[in-house]
Amino acid sequence: MNKIDYLRISLIDKCNFRCQYCMPEDQELSYLLSSEILTKSELLTLIKEVFIPLGFTKFRLTGGEPLLRPDLPQIVTEIINLPQTEDVALTTNGYLLQEKSHLLFNAGLRRINISLDSLNPQTFDKIIGNKNRTRWHKTWTGIQTAYEVGFNPLKLNVVIIPDVNDHEILELAALTIQRNWHVRFIEFMPIGNSQLFSEKAWIPSSEIRTQIKAKWGLEESNIKGNGPADVFKIPHSKGTLGFISQMSECFCDRCNRIRLSADGWLRPCLLNETGQIDLKTALRQGMKSEKMREKVAELLLLKPDINFKERDSGTQNNNYMRTMSQIGG
Numbered sequence: 001m002n003k004i005d006y007l008r009i010s011l012i013d014k015c016n017f018r019c020q021y022c023m024p025e026d027q028e029l030s031y032l033l034s035s036e037i038l039t040k041s042e043l044l045t046l047i048k049e050v051f052i053p054l055g056f057t058k059f060r061l062t063g064g065e066p067l068l069r070p071d072l073p074q075i076v077t078e079i080i081n082l083p084q085t086e087d088v089a090l091t092t093n094g095y096l097l098q099e100k101s102h103l104l105f106n107a108g109l110r111r112i113n114i115s116l117d118s119l120n121p122q123t124f125d126k127i128i129g130n131k132n133r134t135r136w137h138k139t140w141t142g143i144q145t146a147y148e149v150g151f152n153p154l155k156l157n158v159v160i161i162p163d164v165n166d167h168e169i170l171e172l173a174a175l176t177i178q179r180n181w182h183v184r185f186i187e188f189m190p191i192g193n194s195q196l197f198s199e200k201a202w203i204p205s206s207e208i209r210t211q212i213k214a215k216w217g218l219e220e221s222n223i224k225g226n227g228p229a230d231v232f233k234i235p236h237s238k239g240t241l242g243f244i245s246q247m248s249e250c251f252c253d254r255c256n257r258i259r260l261s262a263d264g265w266l267r268p269c270l271l272n273e274t275g276q277i278d279l280k281t282a283l284r285q286g287m288k289s290e291k292m293r294e295k296v297a298e299l300l301l302l303k304p305d306i307n308f309k310e311r312d313s314g315t316q317n318n319n320y321m322r323t324m325s326q327i328g329g
């Protein structure tokens, strides 16, 4: 069985963007009260007393937008300082990186993924649901700041949506030629905005690779990550191109991760709602760490069945209760 040692932690369900594919404008979203969100101390207790003893060593902090959480630098440092921790990374939309990159670097963080779906300010604003002043320039400056501060690897996550940003595939891929940046194309999933998904569908990674290959050629990279990305590079480029193909290719058999939502629900599979455990209530009602560990260990044993069992019906029905921002994408 695959070793499950990677926990993705959503620190907050709120966001300063409202991306079409994640939090659609016309959808009423209910946000958590701050009292419902795991505190830093509760999160650290779960990590130290439940997850680390079960063999978890890799952690990704995400959201919603994790940079909205004021105690993010402290959370980063405390997780990094645990002797068993092998890796801590962050996924952000980059909007606040201009002012927060230094703080996060000084807190010990080195690995960062920034979502960037367009190099065109108008398209970018359309995707992130912004009607006022453009947010592209500040996001772009945030990415440059993170690079200058020394984050390495610096990865850019791109979701390609037909008729929205598919004309920018080559431009986005070209970012890896002169810079040591890693652009990762993530297939659009029917989570968050199933209507947009049904209207536009998704572009398989193989099609994106074909376009890039026709322009520059493409070779397999010897740099491999912790996760499910297939990594390639444009010949002689400084960075790499990753492809995360959860729609076109089932990689459940190599899945090494589970997800903890901001309100403490542990979820074994992104594409499946079954089997979740409410760890916040358990913790707040005084359940012993040993008992929580037992419950999580049981869930880990069930995970391979959960991964495979309902994935197909879930993706076909486009019927997910929570958005990516709520789950912690």
Ligand code: SAM
Residues within 6 Å of the ligand: 015, 021, 022, 062, 063, 064, 065, 066, 091, 092, 093, 113, 114, 115, 157, 158, 159, 186, 187, 188, 189, 190, 191, 192, 193, 324, 325, 328, 329
């Ligand atoms: N706010 C941060 C950000 O945007 O990077 C972190 C949370 S966001 C939910 C994490 C990742 O999920 C982003 O890279 C985003 O593009 C991706 N995502 C959100 N909804 C998605 C969907 N329906 N299909 C594929 N990826 C999605």
Ligand code: SF4
Residues within 6 Å of the ligand: 015, 016, 017, 018, 019, 022, 023, 063, 064, 065, 093, 115, 324, 325
């Ligand atoms: Fe916010 Fe990230 Fe979702 Fe966009 S993808 S709305 S930035 S949580």
